[in-house]
Amino acid sequence: xxxxxxxxxxxxxxxxxxxxxxxxxxxxxxxxxxxxxxxxxxxxxxxxxxxxxxxxxxxxxxxxxxxxxxxxxxxxxxxxxxxxxxxxxxxxxxxxxxxxxxxxxxxxxxxxxxxxxxxxxxxxxxxxxxxxxxxxxxxxxxxxxxxxxxxxxxxxxxxxxxxxxxxxxxxxxxxxxxxxxxxxxxxxxxxxxxxxxxxxxxxxxxxxxxxxxxxxxxxxxxxxxxxxxxxxxxxxxxxxxxxxxxxxxxxxxxxxxxxxxxxxxxxxxxxxxxxxxxxxxxxxxxxxxxxxxxxxxxxxxxxxxxxxxxxxxxxxxxxxxxxxxxxxxxxxxxxxxxxxxxxxxxxxxxxxxxxxxxxxxxxxxxxxxxxxxxxxxxxxxxxxxxxxxxxxxxxxxxxxxxxxxxxxxxxxxxxxxxxxxxxxxxxxxxxxxxxxxxxxxxxxxxxxxxxxxxxxxxxx
Numbered sequence: 001x002x003x004x005x006x007x008x009x010x011x012x013x014x015x016x017x018x019x020x021x022x023x024x025x026x027x028x029x030x031x032x033x034x035x036x037x038x039x040x041x042x043x044x045x046x047x048x049x050x051x052x053x054x055x056x057x058x059x060x061x062x063x064x065x066x067x068x069x070x071x072x073x074x075x076x077x078x079x080x081x082x083x084x085x086x087x088x089x090x091x092x093x094x095x096x097x098x099x100x101x102x103x104x105x106x107x108x109x110x111x112x113x114x115x116x117x118x119x120x121x122x123x124x125x126x127x128x129x130x131x132x133x134x135x136x137x138x139x140x141x142x143x144x145x146x147x148x149x150x151x152x153x154x155x156x157x158x159x160x161x162x163x164x165x166x167x168x169x170x171x172x173x174x175x176x177x178x179x180x181x182x183x184x185x186x187x188x189x190x191x192x193x194x195x196x197x198x199x200x201x202x203x204x205x206x207x208x209x210x211x212x213x214x215x216x217x218x219x220x221x222x223x224x225x226x227x228x229x230x231x232x233x234x235x236x237x238x239x240x241x242x243x244x245x246x247x248x249x250x251x252x253x254x255x256x257x258x259x260x261x262x263x264x265x266x267x268x269x270x271x272x273x274x275x276x277x278x279x280x281x282x283x284x285x286x287x288x289x290x291x292x293x294x295x296x297x298x299x300x301x302x303x304x305x306x307x308x309x310x311x312x313x314x315x316x317x318x319x320x321x322x323x324x325x326x327x328x329x330x331x332x333x334x335x336x337x338x339x340x341x342x343x344x345x346x347x348x349x350x351x352x353x354x355x356x357x358x359x360x361x362x363x364x365x366x367x368x369x370x371x372x373x374x375x376x377x378x379x380x381x382x383x384x385x386x387x388x389x390x391x392x393x394x395x396x397x398x399x400x401x402x403x404x405x406x407x408x409x410x411x412x413x414x415x416x417x418x419x420x421x422x423x424x425x426x427x428x429x430x431x432x433x434x435x436x437x438x439x440x441x442x443x444x445x446x447x448x449x450x451x452x453x454x455x456x457x458x459x460x
Contacts, residue, residue, distance in 0.1 A: 007323050010316040011413060014061065020044050027375050035455035036440060038370055038380050047378030048419055050408040053346045054219075055101075055259035055266055057412035060311055063264070063304040070299030075291055079299035079306070083269075086306040090241070091248040093271035095278035097285050100296030102219060102257025105270035106132040108284045109255060112277070113179035113213065114138035121169055122182040122217075123161040124148075124189040127388055129182065129217065131448045138179055141169065148190045149402055151340055151351050156231040157196035158342070159187030159224075161203055170210050181207050184217040185224040185247070189384060191405070192220075192344025194227035197235065197247060204250035213277075216251045218244075219260040222312040223345035226322050241313040253277075260346070262308035263412050267301045317413075321345065324420065325410055331424050336431060346409060352385065353404035355430075356437055361386045361400035363439025363459060369406045369430070371458075372437055377426030382407045387442070388451045 022030070022045060034040035038051060049056065071078040080098065087096050099105040106129055110120070114136030121141050125133065130140045143165040147155040161183060170178065183203055185195045207214040225243040229235050235243055248254060253272035258264050272278045282292060289296040297305075311317065322345050329343030332350070340349035352365040359365040366385035373379040385404035393399055408423070438459045445454035 007320060007327055007417065009324075009413070009416060010314075010320050011060075019047055021047060022378055024375060027378055031371060031374055035443075036367070036371055036458060037451075037454055037456060038374060038382070039452050041374070041380060045378075046374075046380045048415065048423060049380045050347075050410060050423075051380045051382050053260060053409040053411050054257060055264070056414065057259075057263045057265070058414050059263065059265070059304060060307070060413075062311070063307045066303035066307050067300045070301075070303050072299040073293075075293050077293050077299050077302065079302040080293040082306040083302040086309045087269060087271060090244060090309060091254055091271050092245065093248070093253060093273055095273070095275065096271045097269060097278075097281060097292060098295035098297050098302065099268045099270065099285070099289050101259060101266060102255060102268040103128040103132060104289055104296060105255045105257075105268050108281050108288070109215070109253070109270050110138075110179065111136060111284065112280055115179075117177060118179040119169070119173050119177055120179045120182060121161075121166060123159055123184055123187050123195065125182065126184060126188050126217070127449055127451070129184075133179070135448065142189075143169070144187065144190050148187070148193065151338060151354070151403075154342055156194075156342070157199060157227070158193035159185065159190055159195040160199040161195070163199070163202050163206070166203065166206060170206060170212070175211055178212050180213040180215045182215045182217055183251070186220045186227075186345055188220070188346075189389075191340035191349045192347045192407075193340075193342075194224045194231070194345065196232050197228050197243070198232070200247050200250050207252075213253070214251045216248065216254040217256075218248070218254045219257040220346055221247070221256075222261045222318060223322065225313070226318045226345065239313070240315065240318060244313070258305045258308070261312045262305045263312055264301065264304045264308050267297050267305050269295075269305075321412065324417075328408070328410070328420050328423060332427055335424070335428065337427050340405065348408045348410075349384070350406045350408070351403065352383075352406050355434060356439075358435060359437070359439040361390065361404055362398045363441065364404075364456075365439060366404045366406050367440045367456060368437050371440070372430055373406070373426060376429045377422070379408075379423060379426055382409060383451060387454065 030045045116137035118138035124142045125140045133140045143162040145160045147153045225240040255270045258267040326343045329348040338351040338354040352369040356365040366383035386401045389401040440456045
C-alpha cells in the first residue's frame with residue numbers, strides 16, 4: 001500500500017451542520033456567563049467541540065437509513081434481535097442487556113457488586129465508573145503501570161494495568177472484598193493509551209486463579225485493537241475484529257458506552273457470561289431502564305448500534321481515525337506543546353501542569369488551559385486533572401490528581417483536516433502568552449462528578 005503524507009477522510013460529506021464563528025470578545029462573555037465551566041456553554045457558542053468523543057460522532061448513510069427500519073415494539077423488537085446478534089458476534093457473551101448509555105450499565109452492574117467494604121481494581125477508572133462504584137460505599141483503586149504517569153516515555157501500551165500491584169491487592173483483600181477487576185480499553189483517564197493483549201491475558205489468569213470477576217470497559221475496543229495489531233508481536237495478520245474477540249474471551253463480561261466505538265449518539269449495553277449474575281442484573285434493568293429487549297433505547301437506536309459496531313472495525317476507517325489523531329498530537333509536540341506520548345487513539349492530552357508551570361495544582365492549570373483554548377479559538381475541551389479527580393483529605397489537605405491534563409477528544413467522522421490545522425494555529429497563540437495566564441478556584445460544586453456542574457472564579 002502506497003503511503004501519502006496527507007491523511008484523507010475515508011468518506012464524503014452528505015449533510016452539513018453550520019458552525020457559528022464567534023469573536024474573542026463574545027467568547028469571553030459567554031465563558032463568564034457559564035461560570036468558566038466549559039460544560040455550561042451552549043453548543044452554538046463553540047467553534048470546535050473537543051469536549052468529548054461520546055455521542056458526538058457522525059453517523060453513516062447506512063446508520064441513518066437504519067432509522068427507518070427501527071422496530072419500536074415494546075417487547076421482542078426485530079431491532080433488538082439485530083443489535084443482540086451484532087454484540088454477541090463480537091463479544092461471544094450469551095447474556096446481553098441494552099441500556100440508554102454506558103453509565104446506566106455501570107450503575108446496574110457495579111450497584112450489584114458494590115457496597116461498603118468492597119473494592120474495585122482498575123488500570124484507571126473513568127469518572128462515571130468511579131462515581132457509580134463510590135456511590136455504593138465501595139472503593140475504586142487505580143493501578144496503572146508506572147510509565148503511565150511519565151508524559152515523555154514512549155511505552156507502546158501505557159494503558160496497561162500494573163500486574164505486580166494487582167497481585168498484591170488480591171492478596172490483601174481476597175475474593176470476598178473484591179467486587180471486580182476492571183480493564184478500561186483504551187485507558188481514557190491515562191491519556192487514551194492502549195492496553196496490550198499480554199496484559200489482558202495476565203489479568204485474566206489472575207482473576208481465574210482467584211475466582212474474581214473480570215470486566216472489560218470496552219467503549220473504545222476497536223481503537224485498542226488497532227494498536228495491538230500494529231504494536232504487539234503476533235497480531236500483524238489478525239483482523240481488528242478478531243483481536244477484539246480474543247480480548248472479550250478473556251473476561252467475564254463487559255460494559256460499553258456505545259456512544260464511542262459504536263459511533264452513535266446514544267446507547268450502551270452490558271454483557272455477561274454468568275447466568276445467575278445476569279438474572280440479578282435483569283431485575284434492576286427492568287425496574288430502572290425498561291424491558292429487556294429495549295432497555296431505554298428506541299428501535300432506531302438499536303439499529304444504528306448494530307451497524308456502527310460493524311463499521312468501526314473497517315480498516316480504512318481505523319487507519320484514518322488513529323492517524324488523524326496522531327497528526328494533531330505530532331504537530332503540537334513539534335511546536336513545543338507538552339502532550340502525552342505516544343499519542344492515543346481518540347484524543348490528544350496536553351500536560352497543563354508543564355505548560356503552565358507557574359500555576360499550582362490547587363489553582364487548576366488544566367481548567368486554565370481549557371478556558372484559554374475557548375477564549376482564543378472557540379475550542380471546547382475537557383479538564384482531566386484536579387478538577388475532575390482532586391479532593392481534600394479528612395484533615396482538609398488538598399490532594400491533587402496524578403496529572404493535570406486537558407483532553408482534546410475528537411468526535412468520529414466529524415472534523416476535516418482544515419479544522420485540525422485551525423486547532424494547531426490556536427495552540428500557537430496559547431504558547432505566545434502562557435506565562436501571563438492565571439489559575440482558577442472553585443466557588444460551588446457537588447460532591448460527586450463536580451467537574452460537570454462546578455462554578456469557577458478566575459484568580460487575580
